[in-house]
Every structure is written in structure tokens, then in C-alpha cells.
Amino acid sequence: TEGLVMAKNSSAADQLELIALAVRGNVSLALAARAVRSAVEAGEYEAIARALADQAGRNDPLQPRDRALAATVAAELSRLGSKAAPLWQVAREAWELERSAWWLAYALFREAEALLSAAGKRDAARDVLVRARSIARLLEAAPLLAEIDALAGRGRVDLGSPSPQLLDPVPDRKLPISDREMEVLVLIAKGLTNKEIASELFISERTAAHHVGHIFDKLGVSNRVEAASVAHQAGVLVEDT
Structure with missing residues (x-):
């Protein structure tokens, strides 16, 4: 040492x-x-x-x-429990003192993720995420940058520039559902439960259930398997890379 x-x-x-x-x-x-x-x-x-x-x-x-x-x-371990945001703030402040850019960007990313999961913290999350993205871009840290942009997309956080979407922008798809419902449909097709959809999109489980119900009504289906089949037939899913 x-x-x-x-x-x-x-x-x-x-x-x-x-x-x-x-x-x-x-x-x-x-x-x-x-x-x-x-x-x-x-x-x-x-x-x-x-x-x-x-x-x-x-x-x-x-x-x-x-x-x-x-x-x-x-902070990483806190992701398995609750109240992660304060611990990621501690980690972020520690990396600021250490002047380690990649770790700082990563801590900011996780801090923003935790803030998005908390009620009334969206503006704070955006500020943190903007900073994380700025550092990641300067470092040309492509994998981390992709995670940051994906988080912004899931949380519907406007970072001032286009973020990757969960869906391909298929202009000719003819499903009578909103963009948000399309995001939910993709997650249904991937096998996620309402609770998992809520966590992925930073919404309440009740809101997720409402979206699922509206999707079923608009698509004329009665269950998740039928909804997933419609999604696959419409070609709106993005293959995982």
C-alpha cells in the first residue's frame, strides 16, 4: 500500500x-x-x-x-433494499473528491435511477442525469452512455437531446395505442408483470395495471399472451443486443 x-x-x-x-x-x-x-x-x-x-x-x-x-x-447493495438515493449521493461525493471521472458518472447514473424511483424527485433526477451524460460523453464511455440514455427513455426524462427509445420508430404500425402504451406492450411481450413494468418505467403498479387494461381493450385481447402475440405480429419489438 x-x-x-x-x-x-x-x-x-x-x-x-x-x-x-x-x-x-x-x-x-x-x-x-x-x-x-x-x-x-x-x-x-x-x-x-x-x-x-x-x-x-x-x-x-x-x-x-x-x-x-x-x-x-x-450503494450497490442498497439497490437490493430501499433508500438507495442517499447512499449513491455519498458515493458520488466520494468520487468527486477522488476525481475519478468514470466512477463519478456511474454514481451519478445510479443516483438518478434511485431518484426516479422516489416520488417527487424527477427534476432532481434530471439534473443528476444530465451531468452523468455529459461526463460519459466526454469519456466516450459508450456502454455507460447507453445505460444513461436508456434510463432517460424509461423515465421519460428530457435530457435536451434525443434518447434511444424502447421501440423502433415503425412509422407504418397500425396499433391503436399511445406511445406510452406501446412501451408497456413491449414489456408485456417480454414477459414482465405489472410490478416489473412499474419498476421499469418508474410508474406506480396501479398505473401499470391501468395501461395494461387499456391495451387489452384497444387491441381486443383478453390476456397477456394474446397481447404479446399482437406485438410480435406488428413487428414493434426491438431485439436485445
Whole structure:
């Protein structure tokens, strides 16, 4: 580690102190990793996230990058539970201090995703997503940029430039449904439940159910299998790449 390298060029007393600090930091990470493993096995994801977030915020010998990585792990695990946005904000702030552009863009992307899942946070999500997209474009990070644009499309967030749609813009399709209902139809055809559709499009499960009901009525079908068949016949699905 950096502390051990510095110790080689110091006096004996300074060497011992630097080694002690370096070992302390490494042991802290090892203990955190052990706690994570145990908590994962127990399914206590939110407890893990809190522990790692606390670790990331401590004023100890951990290097800034270590703290940023710990914060990111905590935020990633929070995606399995709830209240992810605050933890992604912690991770984002840590990567800002570390000046790591890709990780910063990624943390911003996840923060925006979490904000979109929360009520009344759409404007905040847009601001965060715009920044994430700007950094990803500068880095020419195509895969991350694609994820950002896809998130904007699903969340109907206007980033000021066209975003990829879930559907091909097939001009001659003749399905009597709205664009939003078309997005829902695509997800029905992919086998998603109403709850999964709601999560994918950042809408409530009740709204998703209303869309599904309207689609059935407009297409003259009585179930999801028939609706999926209509979607395939109309050629409105985009193949996964």
C-alpha cells in the first residue's frame, strides 16, 4: 500500500507509525469485507449498506479511493433494499473528491435511477442525469452512455437531446395505442408483470395495471399472451443486443 511504500523512505519511528496506520486501514477493510459477507448470507442488505457507508465516511487511514469504493459497494447493495438515493449521493461525493471521472458518472447514473424511483424527485433526477451524460460523453464511455440514455427513455426524462427509445420508430404500425402504451406492450411481450413494468418505467403498479387494461381493450385481447402475440405480429419489438 501507499503507507508501506512511504515507510521505506522514513526514519525508524516514522516507519513504525506509517506501517501501523497502513495495517490499521487494511484491517478495517478486511473487517468490513467480513461483515459484508456475513450480512449478505443473512440477507441483511440495508445493514451492510449502513455499515459500509459509515466506514466510507470515517476519518481514518483509508485512502480516498478506498472510501469511495466502500461507499459504492454500500450503494450497490442498497439497490437490493430501499433508500438507495442517499447512499449513491455519498458515493458520488466520494468520487468527486477522488476525481475519478468514470466512477463519478456511474454514481451519478445510479443516483438518478434511485431518484426516479422516489416520488417527487424527477427534476432532481434530471439534473443528476444530465451531468452523468455529459461526463460519459466526454469519456466516450459508450456502454455507460447507453445505460444513461436508456434510463432517460424509461423515465421519460428530457435530457435536451434525443434518447434511444424502447421501440423502433415503425412509422407504418397500425396499433391503436399511445406511445406510452406501446412501451408497456413491449414489456408485456417480454414477459414482465405489472410490478416489473412499474419498476421499469418508474410508474406506480396501479398505473401499470391501468395501461395494461387499456391495451387489452384497444387491441381486443383478453390476456397477456394474446397481447404479446399482437406485438410480435406488428413487428414493434426491438431485439436485445
